[in-house]
Amino acid sequence: MAKAFGAEIPAQFVAEYPQLLAEVSATGRLPRREELEALRDLGEKAGESGHGLRELIGLYVAETRRLWSELPGVAKAAGAVERARTGDAVLAALEAAVAALGEGHERAQRLAVRQAEAERREFIDDLLYGRSDLGRLAERAERFGLRLARAHAVAVACGGPDADGGGYDDVHPLVRRIERELLARFGERDVLLTTKDGRLVCVAPADEQPVLDAFAALAERPGPGHTGARRIALGREHSGPGGVVRSYEEALGALDIAEGLDVPARRLNAADLLVFPVLLRDRAAMADLVRTVLGPLSDTRGGAEPLLDTLHACAAAGYVNAEAARRLNISVRTLTYRLARIKTLTGYDLSDGLHRYTLETAAMGARLLGWPEAEV
Template sequence: MKNDQTPECTSLFADVATTGRRLTRDEVERRRETGEKAAREGLALRELIGDHLTVVPAAWPEQSLTRRSTLDLLTAAEQSVDALSAGFERAQRLAVRQEGAERREFIDDLLYGRSDLGRTAERAEGFGLRLSQAHTVAVARGPQAYTEADLVPQHVERALIGRFGGRHVLLTTKSGRMVCIAPGDQPQVLAHFAQQAFAAIGEGQAAIGRP
């Protein structure tokens, strides 16, 4: 990513330093596309921006810049970073929506048994579950319906990950309820899910099934 973008960005910022112009619409869109590509490839946003900003000093002309030219260059760098971040976040939102849809489809297959068992087991591994062992399902509901994009399920999921790490746990939503699936020999995971869900909801119900 860095090697692909460095020559173009160096030339771009050098031109800005000389002319004082702003980035064009096409240049901004290319920065957004770069941010999206970085997110899809798993590059951290901090690393992406850090690599990007290293070319700013290289664009500085040998002669001293005026205050106006310095501000123009810094403004262009800010434009570029904003576009990179916007593209990165756009790709992340799309990934979250896609993952949420895949989770819901998997939960339907798992709970209703409508898919081939081999395919279900294969997909389960992608979500960190091993169907060769017993699992337990917990469900929580509140005064309103929830989706994966809502703050309450996200808060509960962060609490689970913060305490238990990966540990083969899947949290999603189904029919407006939060659903958590965990190995049957780890009741403390679902107990923590129920506690966190009840605290985040404020009022509602939580139930834990049997392995």
């Protein structure tokens, strides 16, 4: 075994080098193309074997020093000028050898990085979609710093980081910055930060709520030069390997619901929106409710949209007419007229508790289903 800087490297990585130096010292020639390619291959093999580039270069420098006095050209040099010329040739060969070794070593490192990235992406896809055996998934998770036996929660940010809200990707500087900030604040705490389908995803243990809060704050206010997330949704905590999938799906569902209902809040909790998955569980029944209750609004001049907006504003204002009129930027008289039209067209009266609940539910369903723009 050859030694360099205290690290052992097999002799095979330097076996042909003494012969190369001997010929260079004797003839003054530069290393040939095939010799440099062989050195690149050695550098690549050394990288694949786990040997560092510093160790490898140290080995070649040490070998050059060890052989120096024994090289034919050095030993036979007649004077100072010839010794200097021979020394320059040997050092040029060393420089070329080191460069070739470095190229090969970098080749191995790039391949290793690509393989690691591919494995990480495959793991993340399996983790968030639950496509792998749960036992095997838990084993793989430990390589990426996750212990899936614990309860986890998932936060998802959408929108940004580009000026046009084009979405997040793994190589964007903002993603790396948020990752560095979280690591600096909390260290290695069973946390995974990644991107998926243009969204930024943070997986953290359920008992590490400060991590998720910090993630949301960084996504909302990323600092100068970056666009903050449009919305951040937090799924509920769930245990086991399948818990991450459930929490992730809940967060995605919360984002979809908020988009459909045009919820103004930037931070969302899936637990606060559980009523909507219940309402949409039977989509056909919801569509039937919308058609039956709100369908007559389409017969009015101007279409159903203004009257539908009136229902949403009244519900948001707690059925205080003055506040609802202010939100709609209309007069209270106009609001009263619209409410009367709703009662006449649908037969439902907002002053009746059951009627009010029916109209509210139908109005929410209309937004979630995209009615009246889309047929239901």
